[in-house]
Amino acid sequence: MIEAIMKKESALNKMNEKTYLIERSKSLYQDAFERLLKDKAAVAAAVVVFFYSVIAILSSMGIIAADWNTEVGPSYSPPSASFWLGTDIFGRDVFTKIIHGTQVAMSVGLFTSLIAIPVGVILGAISGYYGGLVDELIVWFYTTISSIPSIMLIISISLIMGKGLVAVYVALGTTSWVSLCRLIRGEVMKHKNRDYVQAAQALGGSKLRQLFKHILPNVTHIVIINASLQFQIAIKSEVILSFLGIGVQSQPSWGTMIDDAKLELVGRGVWWQLVGATIAMFIIVLAFNILGDALRDALDPKLKGKN
């Protein structure tokens, strides 16, 4: 009936396309982005993250800091004009090593997020949406994982896979999805009962459509916020693992540098490796924290309009 009336009316009254210039409108993400730009601390943090990323990419391509392993001066020479952060025991430039360490740190952040986020989101969404036995199984699985001390899990993974960067990615990736999974599960459960999802069902939308087209876009902001915080946790974890000697092998990372400093500080008074690596780590971790908080403020619809 509606169709018939529409056909009749349209025939009578050919729509003049020009009168329907559809207005463009800002999406919620555009809106959030604009709010983010107004936050000066967030912009500074984003610039820092961008800068570290560029350094990491250039370093991994071998354009900068490729010569970290060459002897450039005497052993343990203090910071000077030619060696900004001094040299280490083998006479290698500490500043170059820190740059190479940036590459290690950023790659750990990136690859653990690439493992943890898909696993966390998919399991969380399935568990929250389908409920019942599936939910119970997934919840059982992640509570089991989270009840094993993660350091044990990481040690066993690196024992199986052999020490090195890949083991660190896998170890951190497979242990850090649990918190995200929990968050997503809760959010999906909340959205599942909203009217707009029911409306999608009433319109004949399949379960997959309800989940992926309607619910997931409404929880993406949580994933973004979580990713920025996950990133810096991974960086810190890598430092700790390398410090404990189960992390990165045969290449410099901030963790191994801090580990080296254990022996250098006492007696010899060599402080530059420790200070350099710590400051490099401190800045990026702080930047990610500020960015994560700013993202939460900008993306959380509940806070919208309050500032």
Add this chain to the structure above:
Amino acid sequence: MSLLLDVKNLNIEFHTQENIVKAVNNVSFSIKEGQTIGLVGESGSGKSVTSLACMRLIPTPPGKITSGEILFQGEDLLKKSQEEMRKIRGNDISMIFQEPMTSLNPVFKVGEQISEALMLHKAMTKKQAWARTIELLDQVGIPNPSQKAHAYPHEMSGGQKQRVMIAMAISCEPKLLIADEPTTALDVTIQKQVLELMFKLQEEYKMGMLFITHDLGVIADIADEVVVMYRSEIMERNLTQEIFKKPTHPYTKGLLACRPSLDKNPKRLLTVSDFMTEQGAEKEINKELLHPYEKSFSFDEEKNPVLLEVKDLKTYFPIKGGLFGQTIADVKAVDGVSFQLRKGKTLGLVGESGCGKTTLGRSILRLVEPTQGSVIYDGIDITSLDAPAMREMRSRMQIIFQDPYSSLNPRMTIAETLLEPMDIHGIGENKKQKLDKAKWLMNKVGLNANQLNRYPHEFSGGQRQRISIARALTLNPEFIICDESVSALDVSVQAQVLNLLLDLQEEFGLTYIFISHDLSVVNFISDEVGVMNAGKIVEMNNADEVYHRPQQEYTRSLLEAIPKGIPNEILF
């Protein structure tokens, strides 16, 4: 009687990132001791902001009181320090909010929350405060008060929580009570009890009262004077009797006329725009619009065949319990409902919250799987359809929800929202055809088609509800369930949406089930009315019979609870 509260030339602005919004513009009114003033207006008219200003509770920034005076017993509240205000709040002036669910703290017992205020303001000992609390709970009509004082808010019903809020508000014997839509969230029968209670307490304590509402009908019995606000300004103020008898401002006339009555209504409800132009000038009202419309309850077997037949429908929700989570009992949300609905007709379902009317609606559409019984739609029992067949069927039956804020996906533009169902069911040959249909529908529901790329948050509640209606129409359905579809809207917007639903029904021959707790709305829109209680339909007949000759005690009690507010003879 001396003046209790005197608001003089109050101006309040809100500073947003883009611009400055004037929320209250040159508002003046006064309340004498023991007097009740009703402050009426739609959402966004500035009535709540005015009341919050009297408590000095405007969030600053973004809000700012730019000029004016609020004299309370002769002293200007705007000149007081926050410390002095804290002593006044709760003690001399107290407030009751709309949502009893969120205004009580869920982690404390209700008795503790009341006695806390007493110990703070009246310097009582814990024991004295507790004794007084029980006295207060008794006074507001909580049964078994000494026991109920130990209950947590979630253990009480909505009406009881609102009573607790009232007990808390009067605990320090305030001179002024501000009630911000205290009964809007409650069922009619509970609303009546709460209104009577407030009136009684006001007499007893000789309080002044500022009663804020969007519904003129609610305050007719209780207010001495009425102040009507619209777009941040006072439109009219007068004695209650006078306002109802001789409204002078066109906006007030519109407000009085747009509320459907329990008696005969015009064919379409009048709206504020029938009385007033966009600029606020008075319009000559077309007398024909006022003419009461005689509904025809007859039907034509040819034109109105039986479209939907529900037979002994039952929907139970299991209560899990015990050691192994086995089902120990059932909540019988829908307990054996049967009825027939003819094509092109409207069945109204009324009942109080929790009576099962929403579950019934959703069971018919199989959004909730019914436990037993059958739903026969156009000759097909849809309870036995498999998933693909059911999906096919869904294009013929649709639903419009209550809350216009949660029924649209906030991350999708209106175009995406309207095109999605057409994509699912393969309606329209190409994108352009689908878009044309979306534009056509936008015009049909009275919206501007060039707003298709906007997001839901850019629309008002009434506009969102129109979008929901457009979405329901995308699949060319014959049958729509309206689940409290106008309950969240202001009365003036409600009238527009009801008119739209009737226009669409007339044009497209739609069949409706209209679910509502508001009996007058159901009376206006329905041909047949079913009264629900505890999962069963207790009475069902054509609208005139149910409203004028109710057979059941329950129906009668529902009808009596409606505020008699606006007598029809005054209106027409």
